[in-house]
Amino acid sequence: xxxxxxxxxxxxxxxxxxxxxxxxxxxxxxxxxxxxxxxxxxxxxxxxxxxxxxxxxxxxxxxxxxxxxxxxxxxxxxxxxxxxxxxxxxxxxxxxxxxxxxxxxxxxxxxxxxxxxxxxxxxxxxxxxxxxxxxxxxxxxxxxxxxxxxxxxxxxxxxxxxxxxxxxxxxxxxxxxxxxxxxxxxxxxxxxxxxxxxxxxxxxxxxxxxxxxxxxxxxxxxxxxxxxxxxxxxxxxxxxxxxxxxxxxxxxxxxxxxxxxxxxxxxxxxxxxxxxxxxxxxxxxxxxxxxxxxxxxxxxxxxxxxxxxxxxxxxxxxxxxxxxxxxxxxxxxxxxxxxxxxxxxxxxxxxxxxxxxxxxxxxxxxxxxxxxxxxxxxxxxxxxxxxxxxxxxxxxxxxxxxxxxxxxxxxxxxxxxxxxxxxxxx
Amino acid sequence: xxxxxxxxxxxxxxxxxxxxxxxxxxxxxxxxxxxxxxxxxxxxxxxxxxxxxxxxxxxxxxxxxxxxxxxxxxxxxxxxxxxxxxxxxxxxxxxxxxxxxxxxxxxxxxxxxxxxxxxxxxxxxxxxxxxxxxxxxxxxxxxxxxxxxxxxxxxxxxxxxxxxxxxxxxxxxxxxxxxxxxxxxxxxxxxxxxxxxxxxxxxxxxxxxxxxxxxxxxxxxxxxxxxxxxxxxxxxxxxxxxxxxxxxxxxxxxxxxxxxxxxxxxxxxxxxxxxxxxxxxxxxxxxxxxxxxxxxxxxxxxxxxxxxxxxxxxxxxxxxxxxxxxxxxxxxxxxxxxxxxxxxxxxxxxxxxxxxxxxxxxxxxxxxxxxxxxxxxxxxxxxxxxxxxxxxxxxxxxxxxxxxxxxxxxxxxxxxxxxxxxxxxx
Numbered sequence: 001x002x003x004x005x006x007x008x009x010x011x012x013x014x015x016x017x018x019x020x021x022x023x024x025x026x027x028x029x030x031x032x033x034x035x036x037x038x039x040x041x042x043x044x045x046x047x048x049x050x051x052x053x054x055x056x057x058x059x060x061x062x063x064x065x066x067x068x069x070x071x072x073x074x075x076x077x078x079x080x081x082x083x084x085x086x087x088x089x090x091x092x093x094x095x096x097x098x099x100x101x102x103x104x105x106x107x108x109x110x111x112x113x114x115x116x117x118x119x120x121x122x123x124x125x126x127x128x129x130x131x132x133x134x135x136x137x138x139x140x141x142x143x144x145x146x147x148x149x150x151x152x153x154x155x156x157x158x159x160x161x162x163x164x165x166x167x168x169x170x171x172x173x174x175x176x177x178x179x180x181x182x183x184x185x186x187x188x189x190x191x192x193x194x195x196x197x198x199x200x201x202x203x204x205x206x207x208x209x210x211x212x213x214x215x216x217x218x219x220x221x222x223x224x225x226x227x228x229x230x231x232x233x234x235x236x237x238x239x240x241x242x243x244x245x246x247x248x249x250x251x252x253x254x255x256x257x258x259x260x261x262x263x264x265x266x267x268x269x270x271x272x273x274x275x276x277x278x279x280x281x282x283x284x285x286x287x288x289x290x291x292x293x294x295x296x297x298x299x300x301x302x303x304x305x306x307x308x309x310x311x312x313x314x315x316x317x318x319x320x321x322x323x324x325x326x327x328x329x330x331x332x333x334x335x336x337x338x339x340x341x342x343x344x345x346x347x348x349x350x351x352x353x354x355x356x357x358x359x360x361x362x363x364x365x366x367x368x369x370x371x372x373x374x375x376x377x378x379x380x381x382x383x384x385x386x387x388x389x390x391x392x393x394x395x396x397x398x399x400x401x402x403x404x405x406x407x408x409x410x411x412x413x414x415x416x417x418x419x420x421x422x423x424x425x426x
Numbered sequence: 427x428x429x430x431x432x433x434x435x436x437x438x439x440x441x442x443x444x445x446x447x448x449x450x451x452x453x454x455x456x457x458x459x460x461x462x463x464x465x466x467x468x469x470x471x472x473x474x475x476x477x478x479x480x481x482x483x484x485x486x487x488x489x490x491x492x493x494x495x496x497x498x499x500x501x502x503x504x505x506x507x508x509x510x511x512x513x514x515x516x517x518x519x520x521x522x523x524x525x526x527x528x529x530x531x532x533x534x535x536x537x538x539x540x541x542x543x544x545x546x547x548x549x550x551x552x553x554x555x556x557x558x559x560x561x562x563x564x565x566x567x568x569x570x571x572x573x574x575x576x577x578x579x580x581x582x583x584x585x586x587x588x589x590x591x592x593x594x595x596x597x598x599x600x601x602x603x604x605x606x607x608x609x610x611x612x613x614x615x616x617x618x619x620x621x622x623x624x625x626x627x628x629x630x631x632x633x634x635x636x637x638x639x640x641x642x643x644x645x646x647x648x649x650x651x652x653x654x655x656x657x658x659x660x661x662x663x664x665x666x667x668x669x670x671x672x673x674x675x676x677x678x679x680x681x682x683x684x685x686x687x688x689x690x691x692x693x694x695x696x697x698x699x700x701x702x703x704x705x706x707x708x709x710x711x712x713x714x715x716x717x718x719x720x721x722x723x724x725x726x727x728x729x730x731x732x733x734x735x736x737x738x739x740x741x742x743x744x745x746x747x748x749x750x751x752x753x754x755x756x757x758x759x760x761x762x763x764x765x766x767x768x769x770x771x772x773x774x775x776x777x778x779x780x781x782x783x784x785x786x787x788x789x790x791x792x793x794x795x796x797x798x799x800x801x802x803x804x805x806x807x808x809x810x811x812x813x814x815x816x817x818x819x820x821x822x823x824x825x826x827x828x829x830x831x832x833x834x835x836x837x838x839x840x841x842x843x844x845x846x847x848x849x850x851x852x
Contacts, residue, residue, distance in 0.1 A: 109703035111710045210705050232699050236662050271705040273658050276698035277535035279636050279715040279758065281821040283697055284537050289705040332705065395707040
């Protein structure tokens with residue numbers, strides 16, 4: 001337990017450093033760290049951690065290193081620039097418990113610029129809000145990890161245990177970034193990921209599957225349209241069948257601890273589509289990208305087979321598709337969900353830190369989206385505290401994060417480090 | 427009426443030149459003259475006509491020249507390389523009737539290469555077939571125009587009337603290439619377009635409209651999928667509504683001379699779709715490209731309003747779309763259909779030439795696809811004979827044209843020129 005005076009000093013130091021923290025966050029948001037182009041932002045993070053005296057490690061994810069791990073997700077892109085960055089602090093003497101402070105640098109596509117009030121990569125602050133793609137999800141969190149340690153440093157302290165500050169790629173599509181850190185050997189007694197979780201701790205979290213469905217048509221001149229099968233329209237009943245599968249899976253929520261209270265824990269999404277080449281040619285191809293979630297404990301490979309069976313059954317309803325079966329390509333998330341067991345020391349420590357920073361008790365929630373937390377909990381034997389600031393419109397337009405919330409989250413993390421790791425003088 | 431001996435000489439000359447004609451056609455097919463990149467093929471045609479001693483004209487379509495013409499189709503692309511080529515023959519003395527030999531150089535997209543048996547722009551001949559994108563539609567026709575004149579030339583003759591050999595762009599999307607020739611002043615007593623019409627003459631032809639529908643969604647993280655509207659799935663009921671409109675329009679065929687015997691003269695096609703950016707984000711946009719035909723006599727602007735009303739009515743069925751109405755963009759064909767009046771001198775002349783070349787009488791057909799013939803018939807006061815070789819798989823994979831049919835068509839054209847224009851000695 002931290003004494004009250006030190007706690008107050010730490011929170012005051014977070015407050016004192018917050019202008020710099022906001023400026024650092026804006027610098028991060030300016031990097032358009034979309035998938036495949038995270039590396040420039042990662043080099044910035046690398047420099048900023050190196051300047052702080054951490055021992056640096058930087059590598060590109062190598063599929064060969066992780067592809068046999070049960071947490072691996074299939075990947076169809078080049079990883080040459082999928083750079084992970086880890087800065088490690090080692091104390092003079094290991095007195096406390098080790099910790100990983102993790103965040104992801106990748107952001108989801110910004111969509112059409114005209115639907116944003118301002119340019120998505122031109123972060124701006126208005127009142128309590130910072131706007132920009134990735135401001136909430138989760139560059140504010142990456143910065144919070146760094147500035148929590150800075151606050152301790154400003155008071156003449158550093159952690160009395162090993163701390164790894166991780167900035168990873170691929171959280172929005174495969175989770176292979178965090179997995180690559182684990183396989184490289186990064187382990188600790190606890191982990192924190194300041195994802196935008198509205199000031200709450202994530203108790204449980206779905207798994208996620210990504211897949212692309214390829215539908216072929218029989219192209220003809222539109223004057224003979226009756227002779228061809230339109231690959232775009234042939235895709236509709238397949239999407240409808242997947243919507244029915246989503247409802248079936250939701251009906252299994254009653255057996256799922258933590259999820260049974262949610263209205264609609266399993267969400268299917270068709271997020272991208274492309275097909276055909278010419279208005280006057282019956283389209284010969286159509287591909288669409290899907291995402292669906294699964295309950296913790298459900299096996300991705302088993303559920304993948306159910307999805308394939310669902311698509312085959314839908315195709316068999318159509319004379320054309322039954323002879324031209326769609327192909328399913330597993331091209332991303334192939335991830336189990338997880339449950340953070342109640343009552344761990346790490347959670348209790350977070351609860352105390354949160355109570356001090358917020359003046360309110362820590363609440364938990366269940367999230368129906370993928371989180372890298374599963375890597376730590378399922379494969380690292382490590383309680384992972386996914387806990388972070390209040391936000392709006394993540395993955396949408398005018399994404400924004402509450403700066404007062406970010407400051408309190410940073411205070412919580414700093415207090416957590418001080419208690420969990422202990423402190424030593426610089 | 428041509429005498430039989432001369433007719434036989436002309437057909438023999440076509441036969442003698444046919445190897446060269448096939449070689450020229452292959453050269454043409456090698457140019458990937460997709461929309462926006464027709465110019466290299468056009469420069470080849472220009473050179474080949476110039477070498478033959480024609481007076482050459484070559485220009486880029488200027489929208490300002492044609493946009494107030496009632497036959498104009500709206501255009502969303504740059505026309506810098508939309509080059510038209512016309513070679514003109516003028517006789518020493520105008521004795522016969524003038525003629526336009528027209529063809530289009532543009533081809534439709536080839537689609538995924540893996541669906542072709544061979545590379546689409548690597549023409550090859552197998553038995554009676556020449557394969558390749560554009561081989562049938564309509565580079566064989568462009569070549570037939572050139573080699574019909576060559577056959578006469580080989581016999582020491584040339585037409586005794588003005589002949590314009592036109593190679594135009596934009597036939598597959600707007601018809602603005604042929605229109606630009608008309609507006610530039612090219613007129614004649616008859617025109618021939620050797621489109622792939624299976625050895626028949628086109629009696630009547632639908633008009634065509636192109637449009638793109640833009641559907642906006644409300645993007646959110648898929649974990650809140652219920653809060654967003656999926657722009658991809660919101661597009662499905664609009665496409666279904668357009669299919670119902672297609673059926674309604676088909677039911678009006680009974681009043682349409684020549685079309686009432688066709689099963690399904692009006693064809694709607696959704697030919698291209700694109701939407702969304704990320705599997706795990708509810709897509710915020712989806713656009714799809716459509717094509718529908720209209721009966722001759724139907725006004726494009728009126729029918730465009732019907733289409734817009736159909737889309738609005740479908741949108742009003744959905745709470746989301748009624749507040750976020752789709753936008754319709756008219757981005758191509760805005761073209762009326764036409765009927766070739768029976769009994770013209772031009773048609774009778776073609777009938778005689780065909781009978782001689784084929785040993786069979788000329789049949790006519792009605793085509794449910796756009797043809798540049800409408801420019802001549804509707805706006806040029808010129809009987810236009812759309813008549814050409816047997817083909818398979820145009821706008822599809824392994825497009826192919828029958829070479830024996832091409833040879834006979836070339837013979838027909840040569841005989842037509844000899845009778846219609848008359849001949850003078852070189």
